[in-house]
Amino acid sequence: MINPSSGPGGVCRLLASLLYGLESHMDSSEDSTFLQDMLMGNTLHLLIKVYDRLQKYRAQRPAPLLESAQGLARDLAEELHCVVASPETTELLYLLSKPHVQALLSVHDMVSQKEFDPQLPPLPPMPDYIEKEEDSIKIVCLVKNQEPLGATIKKDESTGAIVVARVMRGGAADRSGLIHEGDKLKEVNGVPMENKNPEEIIPILAKSEGAVTFRVIPGTKEEPETIDNKIFVRALFDYNPQADPAIPCKDAGLKFWKGDVLQIVSQEDDTWWQARRHGDANHRAGLIPSRQLQERRVTLQRPAVLFHPLRESMIFGEDVDYGAISGIHIAGLRKSFRFSRKDSTSQQVRQKMGKGHAGIHLPIYQEVLPYKRKPDEPYRLVLLTGTSGVGVTELKRRLLLSDPEHFSVSVPYTTRERKKHEREGVEYHFVSKHTFEKDILDHKFLEFGEYKGNYYGMSLDSVRRVVAESKVCLLDVKPHAITALYTSEFKPYVVFVKPPSIESLRLSRRKAKVLSSQNEQTPTKLFTEEDFQDMITSAQAMENKYGHLFEKVIINDDLAMAFTELRNELTKIETDTHWIPNTWAHV
């Protein structure tokens, strides 16, 4: 090693002795000559001298020249004095000599040399354990003087955790931007906060000066209970960010299912909104496709994993043969006024109502509001729908029997002759063909059809009459009729009765009988394998097309269980706060 303090002479002597010491180890005189030439040569000695001068020069300078603006200006002025004078150099020299330029340079040097940031202590090592329930720990190191921390703490009575209760504006904690209300303090300077009271912790904080290290679980700001100015939507499709190739970050996505209520927290981005699932313990917002993005996807019907496009051949439309109208009594109650099974050879059903959509054009998000029925308000209309034979009539029948004072059905209209035992307005409203046809033209019917030369139909007025009696009106309708009732007047609670798997159908419907209009002598028959298959296929098609209108899906496997589930759900919507489309709030 060259020691500059020993001076160039010392270095030369060192090189000479080094050469002498190495000679005995060298095999060839050629190597020895080469080393001697190199080490004792003038070039190396001159280089050592230059190096030595530079060291001395640097040691004499008071401050590093390049960091000082004044020094730079001085050097520049010296250089300018040596060059041939020109108007520019003269002007520059004049400017540099001006007192305010000098003052400016001096201020620059003063500021640049000042140490403003406190010396931060080294970060503490990462903890080698993280409790399971903690999804993130923050290690905050504050350097404070005698000033207080500027935050208050409290003990969370339910969890026992020490929580930052308040951060004072402008205080040390606030200025750091690292400690927030709701943060849980786990440790202060290595002292665990568990089982400590705020009174024990305050002196620890007060005493600490210099670097104070906090181990903190970032808190989630407690949301005030008010829902004003918040946007809630019901998701009308399933979404899995892991299966979405377009999302900017899969882990930042929010997975949700059709029917989930989401709070939209940001719509700033046109493509990706931020939302959290209502009722989730996790308050972290996640990315969801914006309405625009999802609409584009639905329109393009891709990617298939995110949206199940409708298969046209399976869509229930106005041209489908729904078969006969059933107006048959079962156990003293009228059989469903729905267009019945496909095995009928009867008339085509003409639809009048139910065309178009209830303001929901694409099943994306439906804006919703919390709703709780007031005692003087009418009950929500209960619409039961499902594929033929699935058990809609049976469930309605059980509801009526369970509480005839509370539940009721609307009375359909017919143009057929009244039978002896029938009473006007009980089984049917009996009207003339002329009146019925006039009512059709006046859009009075929700559904109507023709069977054996007679009209049958359900009018909106019939529904209104039940609602006006302060009863829960149960109505079983084909899904396309839902839209006509999807209004703030009726606030329909739409229940889709869904068949279970084909194996469960075979088991549960072993002895069940269905209507068969093929044989007048034996109007009922056992289910066939084809019936089960049809039920499942039709249910899937219905769900694909109208699923966005279904507020509740009940799988009718075990009848008693399906009934109990339905009954409980109806009680809930009568008594609890739940979500309804926000358009129903404005009458």
Ligand SMILES: Nc1ncnc2c1ncn2[C@@H]1O[C@H](COP(=O)(O)OP(=O)(O)OP(=O)(O)O)[C@@H](O)[C@H]1O
């Ligand atoms: N979960 C069930 N287990 C066993 N049998 C059932 C179940 N649900 C309904 N059934 C029976 O299946 C048959 C058809 O039910 P239901 O008449 O209620 O069907 P529906 O949906 O009203 O059909 P449609 O529109 O053709 O009248 C009935 O005999 C009924 O008792």
